[in-house]
Amino acid sequence: MTSLHSLLSFAASTATFSIVFLCSFSLIETSNGGFSVDLIHRDSPNSPFYDPSETPSQRIAKAVRRSINRVNRFKPTSSLSTNAAESDISSNGGEYLLKYSVGTPPVEILGFADTSTDLIWLQCEPCSICYNQTAPLFDPKKSRTYKKVSCSSAQCQSLPQSSCSGGNKSSCQYSVDYYDGSSSDGDVAVDTLTLGSTTSRPVLLPKTIIGCGRDNEGFTNANGSGVVGLGRGANSLVSQLGSSIDGKFSYCLIPFTSHGNTTSKLNFGSNAVVSGSGSVSTPLVLGQDSYYYITLEAISVGRKRIDLISASESGNLDTGNIIINSGTTVTSLPEQLYPGFISALKDEIHLPEVDDPTGQLILCYKSSLDDFRVPSITAHFTGADVELSSNTTFISVNEEVVCLAFIPADEFQPAAFFGNLAQSNLLVGIDVLNETVSFKPTDCTKL
Numbered sequence: 001m002t003s004l005h006s007l008l009s010f011a012a013s014t015a016t017f018s019i020v021f022l023c024s025f026s027l028i029e030t031s032n033g034g035f036s037v038d039l040i041h042r043d044s045p046n047s048p049f050y051d052p053s054e055t056p057s058q059r060i061a062k063a064v065r066r067s068i069n070r071v072n073r074f075k076p077t078s079s080l081s082t083n084a085a086e087s088d089i090s091s092n093g094g095e096y097l098l099k100y101s102v103g104t105p106p107v108e109i110l111g112f113a114d115t116s117t118d119l120i121w122l123q124c125e126p127c128s129i130c131y132n133q134t135a136p137l138f139d140p141k142k143s144r145t146y147k148k149v150s151c152s153s154a155q156c157q158s159l160p161q162s163s164c165s166g167g168n169k170s171s172c173q174y175s176v177d178y179y180d181g182s183s184s185d186g187d188v189a190v191d192t193l194t195l196g197s198t199t200s201r202p203v204l205l206p207k208t209i210i211g212c213g214r215d216n217e218g219f220t221n222a223n224g225s226g227v228v229g230l231g232r233g234a235n236s237l238v239s240q241l242g243s244s245i246d247g248k249f250s251y252c253l254i255p256f257t258s259h260g261n262t263t264s265k266l267n268f269g270s271n272a273v274v275s276g277s278g279s280v281s282t283p284l285v286l287g288q289d290s291y292y293y294i295t296l297e298a299i300s301v302g303r304k305r306i307d308l309i310s311a312s313e314s315g316n317l318d319t320g321n322i323i324i325n326s327g328t329t330v331t332s333l334p335e336q337l338y339p340g341f342i343s344a345l346k347d348e349i350h351l352p353e354v355d356d357p358t359g360q361l362i363l364c365y366k367s368s369l370d371d372f373r374v375p376s377i378t379a380h381f382t383g384a385d386v387e388l389s390s391n392t393t394f395i396s397v398n399e400e401v402v403c404l405a406f407i408p409a410d411e412f413q414p415a416a417f418f419g420n421l422a423q424s425n426l427l428v429g430i431d432v433l434n435e436t437v438s439f440k441p442t443d444c445t446k447l
Helices: 056-073 237-245 338-348
Strands: 084-087 089-092 095-102 107-114 121-123 163-165 171-177 183-195 203-217 227-229 248-252 264-269 280-283 292-294 296-301 304-307 322-324 331-333 364-366 377-381 384-387 394-398 401-404 406-408 426-431 436-441
Touching (some): 056 394, 203 237, 237 248, 237 264, 280 384, 304 338, 384 436
Parallel strands (some): 121 203, 331 406
Antiparallel strands (some): 084 264, 089 095, 095 107, 183 203, 248 264, 280 436, 296 304, 377 384, 426 436
16 A cells, blocks of 8 residues: 555655664652643743734734745655653744753753654854854853763764764764755764753753754744754654653643643653543554654544545555644645535635735635634544644634635645644644554643
């Protein structure tokens, strides 16, 4: 059976960096076997990115623009006793920021966290090319636990694009190239990472493999430093936590329109188990890259189900045809599914259609969001029917126009993504060891 992965084998991986991690972590035990850290939405007043002069419609329009630009850069290749943890994220236009500390003594870092990438890297002194960063750059010379990885190590030799520098070419170098043209290059090293907690002592992660970025181009976010990968690759934060979290993590994202002091959560280990009434699970389809693939079979609008027509030569539905992605705001559906989905929505909504004034989304209506009746939309994954929250499928782009927050994947956007807006008010659990993704309708503002 031909899979989506083989169809996309021509495309470059988003990040061409991989490390085999050979060490283990010892998490600090807490009273409940885990810990919690807040997840702060980018447009929350608690976020360093918050702009009080913007209207809610302006914020969502910018988030959609960033999301679509981000989708354009992704072209995946084909192809991964329990402690618990929760960690802090703040959204950055469809991406999220993870607050952590690195080094001894610890230096606080705000890095972009993403389920579709692996490497943990940050900007470091001395830096030949660095984007303007509000906080001071990390200086590894001031950390007692920082140590470069040697070129002869198994970690370095496993890198597909590693290189060597320094005296006798002994220091291992990494290189990450993103599809949008941004990149990071620097030293491969180990150091202690510290994840904070709102309910217990901080969790120390000694000998974490990181990239110390000395040449970072194409990034413009002054409030953040680097990336924290939550993907499936061996060098991601999830994989480096290893057996201590039993291969499990989950997150619950508050709706985009929820502001104030309400926060989202990212959970690891026993805290990440998704179970109980309303929970459903679908198989995780593993590829050779870092993404979390699942299979979308159909989508329903009210009682009308639109089944995905197979694009494979065998006539069977492509498995792993959509990626769970915390880093994009909008959802992009497989191209074959989109026309029927749009048609079903038009049959349900009897309002004047208008163009998106921002020029980004396809199906829009003249209405305020308060007056707009959103049809029920259900995503049918293999073995898991997931009804989407009504306040996350259509968004207000200004006071008089609401638009569908779904776009089609096509030859220019070949990857379909289940975006973070559609995932709002769902507890989403990823279990790498048991190869499942679970969903449970949840009021994320109450966690």
